[in-house]
Amino acid sequence: MEGQLDWKGSHFANVLLCDRGLDQILETQNMSHYPHICSEATASFSVLSDTIKALHNMLMEREEIESASQVGQLQKAEMEKLNLTAALHLERIREQAHDWEEERDGNCSSIGKLLRESVQSLQSKISTCVETINESIDEIRATMIEIED
Amino acid sequence: MGQMIDLNTLTNQSADNVSGETENESAMNYLSPKKVEEERVQRRSELRKKLQSMSTKALLQTVLEAQETRVATYRKYDR
Numbered sequence: 001m002e003g004q005l006d007w008k009g010s011h012f013a014n015v016l017l018c019d020r021g022l023d024q025i026l027e028t029q030n031m032s033h034y035p036h037i038c039s040e041a042t043a044s045f046s047v048l049s050d051t052i053k054a055l056h057n058m059l060m061e062r063e064e065i066e067s068a069s070q071v072g073q074l075q076k077a078e079m080e081k082l083n084l085t086a087a088l089h090l091e092r093i094r095e096q097a098h099d100w101e102e103e104r105d106g107n108c109s110s111i112g113k114l115l116r117e118s119v120q121s122l123q124s125k126i127s128t129c130v131e132t133i134n135e136s137i138d139e140i141r142a143t144m145i146e147i148e149d
Numbered sequence: 150m151g152q153m154i155d156l157n158t159l160t161n162q163s164a165d166n167v168s169g170e171t172e173n174e175s176a177m178n179y180l181s182p183k184k185v186e187e188e189r190v191q192r193r194s195e196l197r198k199k200l201q202s203m204s205t206k207a208l209l210q211t212v213l214e215a216q217e218t219r220v221a222t223y224r225k226y227d228r
Contacts, residue, residue: 044222047192051215054193055208058200067205071212078219085223137216140209147206 022089026096034093038086045082049075067143074136081129088122095119 059068095115
């Protein structure tokens with residue numbers, strides 16, 4: 001039987017991450033939880049990235065170039081997605097804050113439109129990243145099928 | 150029976166610290182880049198040793214499982 005990492009036994013992400021997300025924060029208008037959520041998510045993603053990089057390095061050492069390339073492409077796309085997601089969160093917070101201001105003051109400016117366009121642009125870039133990630137995963141699955149047990 | 154790597158041991162150290170220490174101690178650890186880096190280096194070393202015993206197919210399977218965990222993490226962070 002193959003050695004394997006015990007991901008099922010590792011529920012660290014569930015332990016680390018509290019049950020609150022950006023939508024809930026924006027809805028309740030309570031931003032005080034956001035830094036906490038970010039630091040917890042950062043810790044989880046950091047551990048996952050370290051693990052994937054270690055796997056990538058091991059594949060490189062074994063000269064499994066194709067597999068290593070697929071894993072490297074996956075990690076690169078995930079890093080980009082995380083950066084874009086962080087940027088999207090900030091932009092959504094700005095957009096929400098601006099909406100509150102407009103609602104309070106009864107004004108309507110072009111800034112809101114620009115913020116909405118920026119959010120849409122980031123969401124589009126994230127979708128492109130997700131496509132790349134899914135392609136990489138499909139390639140890894142195909143490689144696994146090719147490898148004999 | 151195959152080798153099992155308990156990621157709780159590798160990854161829950163910081164979570165244990167947070168729950169088991171006073172606020173000040175926790176904050177000090179959190180703010181110490183040196184300690185964070187030391188733990189990271191140690192974690193990498195332990196992980197590397199364990200990965201060496203795994204087949205290429207098992208390594209790729211682990212990538213996919215890590216990816217599932219990443220997706221689950223996103224569900225909580227990005228919603």
